[in-house]
Amino acid sequence: MILMGLSLMGKIKFLTSLESMLATNTLIKPLFSKLIHAKSFASFYGLGMLNGFLPCGLVYFFAISAAASGSAFWGAVIMLIFGLTTIPSLLSFGYIIGFLKSGNFREIMIKLASILIILYGLYMSYTGYTAVVNL
Secondary structure: OHHHHHHHHOOOOHHHHHHHHHHOOOOHHHHHHHHHHOOOHHHHHHHHHHHOOOOOHHHHHHHHHHHHOOOHHHHHHHHHHHHHHHHHHHHHHHHHHOOOOOHHHHHHHHHHHHHHHHHHHHHHHHHHHHHHHOO
């Protein structure tokens, strides 16, 4: 999470290199295309699994949070909440962004998001450290 925040700020090239590597991956790209055209339960499950490889900071954030929960059940709940909140959020964001296309506003929001992601990464590191120390 800390690396992601620093990458969003432009301090390191972590996300850029990860995203380009996954977008051009000869294994993931054709598999994603095949699954998206199939209409079976297995294809939807496969798409959900591949969703974790899409170049999206929010997907990475929630996938890491789900993994950090330490429980398959709570990890699934976290990802379910992410899935249920994504559609209205993206529709609302798409509508609002039309009014707020100012480059200055975008830069401010990216910096704010970067700082929040770094703080969350520090919090998760602290949580993991205290869990290990208390063993």
